[in-house]
Amino acid sequence: MNSSAETAAALGRLMCRVTEEILWNPAADWIGKRTPGSALHCRVGSGQATYHRYDLRRKQHQITYGVRMIEAKHQADSAEGWLSAREIRQRGYFDTELSTLNLLAHTCCHEFAHLLQHSAGKRFHGSVHNRHFYEILDQIHTSGGAVAVREALQIRARQNDVELPEERFEPVHLQQLAADWQVGDPVLFGGARRTHSGKIVRVNRKTCTVDGTGASRGLRYRVPVSLLSKP
Template identity: 65%
Template sequence: MPLSILQAKHLGQLLCHVTTDVLWQPARGRIRQRHPGSKLACRVGSGQATYHRFHPQGRQHNITYGARMIVAKHRPDTAAGWLSSREIQRRRYFDGELSTANLLAHTCCHEFAHLLQHVAGKRHRGSVHNRHFYEILDELHVSGAAIAVRERLLADAADQGIELPDSAFEITSPREMLSTWQVGDTVMFGSGKRQTEGVIRRINRKTCTVDGTGRWQGLRYRVPPQLLRRLPQTLVE
């Protein structure tokens, strides 16, 4: 059964607590030596957006974990499009093994690395995922902090009766995903009020070009293949 948004939000609250307890608390003293009065607030958003922001007026760092991001990282096909999946595989974090637990633990480390990057003055417009960022992220994994985050997430989820899959899964490559689609296929993507329907007009190197149908007619989208779902012919206007 797919993870519901409500379940994802409960799991997101665990990500918030673990980020604060395992990553922020040990580093807080060092951070405040450089930026006195710095604070951290974590929250769960309803969409996919997952990010770190700093508000200088209150000297507050904010980390948001998107509920739909959490849902996406429970399935191999939707996890494939996330940078965290590529980082785990390419940089051999968690021995390169992809699982929901590994992906979510790494997401905590990824966003906290942005916080540390900002504190170090190494985050600049147009240069976010730069060498300095990956030096920080590598250190979080080498030091054992990432493992500590993962183990705490698993323990807290078990204590609260929240399912957090730990089994490894394989992700289909983007090229293999694209090969399952053809020009003329009717598709849908998005969910709820944001669900969109259309027809594939072109297969690109990494995406499909989709022309909207029905109330989306006249609009054109470039959609990663992992976000597409087949639309029954009877639903096409």
């Protein structure tokens, strides 16, 4: 590969294949019974946005894996800000170990859980990452589906000569992260679907106090430093 972007795009295409083969194919009959004619289209996006979307008219599920998201999950400091990293650690997925391989495999599971959540009628406006979603995501992991995804992604990367780091990330020291921010710095934080913008008004030991800007103007947040990123 000639660049990190090309490598990320290649990994994104492999994630699409693995999602379709390991996750979609076994579930297609169940999904089809709930919504006859349903299909899945996986794609690689040019930005960081990573999401599941359903086109009611075409009865098509779409999962997008953003290239910038894949790039971000190659480094411990940038990976820390993603929900997938918090889920792996807090819910014990993959023995709580963060690595590029584990993060990308879990991302496939996370987005497919949204697909199953939608098919089950358990995705509601303002309640996306609800208990129904995590029941589904937990089941993907406890059933062995997540391990199968990780193994398939690992094998396909090797077969296609695509670099996919498997080494465990060393924990990022939060005080070191806090030292990277100063009062007045513009920041982004939140999930891929609900990103907030703001300006730092205070740097604490493990968090930053942020005044919202743009659509978040008038709100104040206390955000863990590991979840902040530059615009």
